[in-house]
Amino acid sequence: MCGIVAYIGHREAYPIVLKGLKRLEYRGYDSAGVALISDKIDVFKKQGKVARLEESLLGTHLPSTIGIGHTRWATHGEPSDRNAHPHLSASGRISMIHNGIIENYASLKQELLNKGYQFNSDTDTEVLLNFIDDILSNNKCSLEEAVRIALKRVVGAYVIVMLDAENPDTLIAARKGSPLVIGIGENEHFLASDASPIIEYTKEVVYINDYELAIIKGNELVLKNLGNETITPFVHQLDMELAAIEKGGYEHFMLKEIHEQPTTIFDCLRGRLDMVNGEIIMAGVQEHIEALKNAKRIIVVACGTSWHAGLVAEYIIEELCRIPVEVEYASEFRYRNPIIEKGDVLFAISQSGETADTLVAIEKAKQQGAIIFGILNVVGSSIARISHAGAYTHAGPEIGVASTKAFTAQLVVLTMIALKIAKAKKTISDDRFLHLMQELNAVPDKVESILSNTENIQAIAQKHALASSFLYLGRGYNFPVALEGALKLKEISYIHAEGYPAAEMKHGPIALVDENLPVLFVATKDAYHEKVISNMQEINARKGKLIAVVTEGDQSIDSLTGDLIFVPEADELIAPIINVVPLQLLSYYIGTARGLDVDRPRNLAKSVTVE
């Protein structure tokens, strides 16, 4: 979703802001713009890609050493030049970029219309900007003070960054509910929605908290709260390399990230899986082990792919720990007046740690007394900061919009947490515990073996690339894998795809089956194998085009289809981490066969920071 970049320092701002916007393209957007200061504020914005904005500015002399830039993902008003950010206030004095939604913008707009203000866009941002402009002219106060007054009236989520033509050496930023990172260089500061535009300049960053204002005047950064009290900035060291956010020779980030999985899974296990002593070391879990062990219920809240990881966790935790698990869509949970009882533990699963629905859902559960445990990829993210404890997935930056390596890392972390709780609760035997540790330890090599032989998957992708619909089926631990396979396909290829429990298809979706419908079964060896084969027979009898992910050496499906994808044998509890990999590859190859931009699928955003 919307990306924010800003620079203030001794260099020309435009090239830094432009490069930052390119680094944020992965978040998903539909227009881009920059504002710089000459003798006034100059705003340049275009609907479409950052490259279009860049092209329009070729040859323009832009010497400003302060600037703000934005990639917009439309919420209020269609994607267009006029709705793109930055916006300029009616007086021309101030300019703003904004990420988030101002929920009470309509009433604020009416106030301003009554005062004779006119608007050049349909956005909530322009309303907030002119609201501040109005306070500035009525109160004869500083911009900082006007922002503070305005934000006390604002309902909603925001990060804003502003330029002031009357103070061309000052940037003002504020946040509530959307992320903002400030990079601290040598006499220069870099502001962005995440660390990716900052990493090549500095590793020293400050994360701005909700209801905080950052005022950067010249070289000096001052943090204040809305009550005008000064706050001491806490400087973090970024643990991220530039190479992690570049393609490194791969055609797409998605392919690179799929291929990174043996390493990311290894990184996730490293230092935690102590094979010598037969232990799992996770400080965050250990610290709360009594609460976890005695939990009456674990509630998982998440969205999308992270929600699928939660479903796998439900199967694993109920099996190993004998604790009831409820997996909730964060967007539904937050509005449902959920029942939280003493002893409930809430797991928030999120790659970005910024998903608005998940964030608000856990705030609500926290207010009602739940212990919040975050399973997160982005260090220092908003969810990380409001969780009581948690575990990072260490998958590194995920740039491709479709989640791949973050998902497998989530599954690894959730499995380790379940094992740790089960051991503390004594609901697992020592032998089973050690066996599952060994199985986890073997995952990177098994994933590597799938990735070293993808020709077969490419051929199956070519064969079905023109299909208009797909069904993905699985049972038990493989049911959430089927859901995730279907989600990946629709995101990347725009082919309609449904995931279903294999046995449930008889209760409806089987009506879709004909000789044109590819039906993919995740049919690896597990407790349900025989039953899944029966379900495949039912599809075969109706001439559906069967594709199956099967365990190496399994010949029981040979007579049903030639479209077989073999994966190494694994314990059924660990198998989802392995079985999802060929499904990621299949959607990647179908998407590219259809000539689509797999890293930036239409309408999608990487970090969904609005409801």
Ligand code: F6R
């Ligand atoms: C799917 C995908 C989305 C995210 C969802 C939650 O490939 O990327 O479905 O999984 O938007 O995002 P996070 O995990 O960042 O909370």
